[in-house]
Amino acid sequence: MSSLSQPDVRGRKLVFVITEDWFFASHFLPMARAARELGLDVTVVTRVRSHRDVIEATGAKVIPLEAERRSLNPIAAGYAAGQLAAILKGEKADLVHCIALKGILVGGFAAAMAGIPRRVYALTGSGFLGARKDMVARLSQRAVRLLVRGLETNKTRYVFENTDDPRLLGLDPASDRVTILGGAGIDPDLLRPSPLPPCLPLKVALVARMLWSKGIDVAVEAVQTARAQGAAVELSLYGAPDPSNPKAIPEETLKTWSADPGISWYGATRDVGAVWREHHVACLPSRGGEGLPRTLLEAAACGRAIVTTDVPGCRTLVRDGIEGLLVPPGDATGLAAALVALSREPERVARMGEAARARVLNGFTERDVIESVKRLYRSMLAS
Known part of the structure; x- marks a missing residue:
């Protein structure tokens, strides 16, 4: 018309x-x-x-x-x-x-x-x-x-x-x-790709409300497992508990996780672009119930590879092996294996990040x- x-x-x-x-x-x-x-x-x-x-x-x-x-x-x-x-x-x-x-x-x-x-x-x-x-x-x-x-x-x-x-x-x-x-x-002019940090350690960020439904605990367990296997992987958590949500993770639990080597909780951020400049990979091990997570769109716009779960919304954006990797929800072992693999393949991480940026520009x-x-x-x- x-x-x-x-x-x-x-x-x-x-x-x-x-x-x-x-x-x-x-x-x-x-x-x-x-x-x-x-x-x-x-x-x-x-x-x-x-x-x-x-x-x-x-x-x-x-x-x-x-x-x-x-x-x-x-x-x-x-x-x-x-x-x-x-x-x-x-x-x-x-x-x-x-x-x-x-x-x-x-x-x-x-x-x-x-x-x-x-x-x-x-x-x-x-x-x-x-x-x-x-x-x-x-x-x-x-x-x-x-x-x-x-x-x-x-x-x-x-x-x-x-x-x-x-x-x-x-x-x-x-x-x-x-x-x-x-x-x-997403405004692709506001969130743009930047050079990746040095290859190791593999820096993984999870930007979301700190809810059990987002699989925060799965990410923590996966990184603990990967590090126990000798992989150079670090996890940064960005987000605050949502007091109006019954699935909110207690602040004490977040502080306990943050005391572990290789895991840091920073609270909420207002500069997501700065987060992705300092990290290689976005992680969201959601247990499901997503629409299409904005945090994944933001990471993709910044040219970062994504590791997420094979659930509605997450798999709408991320195709396994192209923009990132999909693992089953609640599977800390599978998530750990994915992170270990990416820590050994920096060129693959870069290719996935480029594909993620292209994906966002095509309809998102x-x-x-x-x-x-x-x-x-x-x-x-x-x-």
């Missing part, structure tokens, strides 16, 4: 619903920019802590709404949905974009109360639904599928970051109701995400 025949959606109102302002600031600013490029008025409804200014810099308005994402209290969720419905009516929203499972449930219910049929449900990962395979997970998957699909209208569209997650909701990833994005999108940039989102909004508001 040419620009002359595209529908004019300027002045229409889009409202994002997301539980945390930091989450929107770290992952979804390209969506706000996409909406602003279309001329939409944008409001972000979220729990406001310290990222209001970053969100407002896109031209969006921010409205606070307290909705603790860790809480599963249906009364609290219902109260939040009632407050949100009043906000949506007051904003005269034309389109509601709900992000992550709690945002979808609260936002979808609120949109129904406000009588707004145009809704985007963006599942940014399946969480424990994807990470666990037991009966509890299977029953929870069915419950979530019924809840989410029960909140859809004929004008609802879904956004995912990999082709596995749509199936959790009983959706065909090839359906015209489904949009698959290249994760949060911020501009790729913006253009996909613009097409989605334009099509929804034209109907």
